[in-house]
Amino acid sequence: MRDQVRAAVAEITGREPSDVRQLGGGDTAAAFAVRLNDGATVFAKTAPETMPGAIAAEAASLAWLAEPGTVAVPAVYGHNDRWLVTEHISTAAASPQAADRLGRELAALHAAGAPAFGAAPPGGPAEAWIGLAPMRNEPSEQWPSWYARYRIEPYLRRAVDAGTLSHEGSAVISRVCEEIDDLAGPAEPPARLHGDLWSGNVHWGEQRAWLIDPAAHGGHRETDLAMLHLFGCPHLDRILAAYQEVSPLAEGWRHRIGLHQLFPLLVHTVLFGSGYAAQAVAAARSALRAR
Template sequence: MSLDGLAQVFGAGIASARPLHGGDLSEVLKVTLEDGRVMAVKRGERVDSEARMLAAMATAEAPVPEVLHQAGSLLCLQWLDEAPASAVGWQALGQGLRRLHNCRGAQYGWPEDYAFGPQPIPNGHAGDWPDFWARRRLLPFLPVLPMAQARRLEALARALPERLPARPTPALLHGDLWTGNALFGDGNAWMIDPACYHGHAEVDLAMLELFGNPTDAFWQGYGPQEPGRAERRPIYQLFPALVHFRLFGASYQGMVARLLSATGV
């Protein structure tokens, strides 16, 4: 569907459509209708999957933009007015993420696979959590790594049954929660651009720390953490680092090497 088709959906023509910053994996526009309504419109191959993920997050009472319309390659979302991050906003993000993680699945994974651009993200179920993390999140990257790093990654994958809990609660995860996917408003916070699946809640926390620095207010809002999280953090941070290495090249190879060293392999 072209943007022109939105006039029939919303009963008003398009006054303007302005590209927004970002858009590494999909095109994002700020669309203003002739009656003054404003929405965010995404164009991409997997916006139908994103709409289903946002619906699941909304059911968990997590703070996400409302899905206004989805058809074909178009996804229309509630427009969110941003403001600088504040202590209250960080606390709201922590509280919202805790609500998301309190929504539990029956098993690890997700009903459909996903992708970050050309990088497939397999979500098929696995018998236990170390197996899922090894086969679905780490080992798919072996072909793109230099041989020495690939061998270290294989060694880490073999050691995961001793490094990760066998069956942590299958929490509903955002799946791509870096600071750029957290929007702050006037005392509010929302999560956008999900890549949902069920897994260990610490995955979202680890990524948020990889590309940002959550404040004390965030941790107060989120609440208690599991013992031993610091030792597991680099294992979980390896996945987004590997994704960035695959998508954006050698500038992320140092991050992958640093995290492999941090795991002790």
């Protein structure tokens, strides 16, 4: 594998690698820190052959998130069908100051907007990925119906078909889809989302937090924030407070966290089994109670 890494990095960057070190981490790809002969270090990753278009989707996502100059994302040095080479970011402890900065930057990123709900990044494929799961980017003018059709229902069907979600649980989630216009809160314009903003995709650097492994698309800004709540994030209260200073959230947003967590919880149910199904049903019940 290291020979493949060296060859890919040399082809993409035009610079010769001198050392390759495999990194731990994500579920979807093999990742490496690659030291070049000129002393610089880059990050290289490859996606499985079972995920066509995943590298192109991530490269387009990173470029789109970088375009407004708000959040920190690794610079893309290049890619081909199998390999992505980006800036390598050193790791540091999460600090309150970096969390404050992230909240402000995330608010500015969302405000940069998107052409539509479900819009893919420029140059990104409609058939994209979130982790190991396929994710279709289909533009729509209305968030509630789009979220139900393209984010909840595809994974709900797969979970039921696989037997990881009971018919009783499915009925609760289906009810959310039926009543989503009443559950969605005030209408908002499409936000520019990271799209997979769980804590593992917040990389804490020396002075700020960097966003990595995006599944970017146009969506509702509360979805990114609900993802931060899902598995916990260092200094989350500070991130949210700084966000609200820049771009206050609509009244009742905390009651809608369960609604926005339905998508990632169903993805986890499909990928990792019935252990997440109960959480998905609980999130659906929370959404229904919040009216």
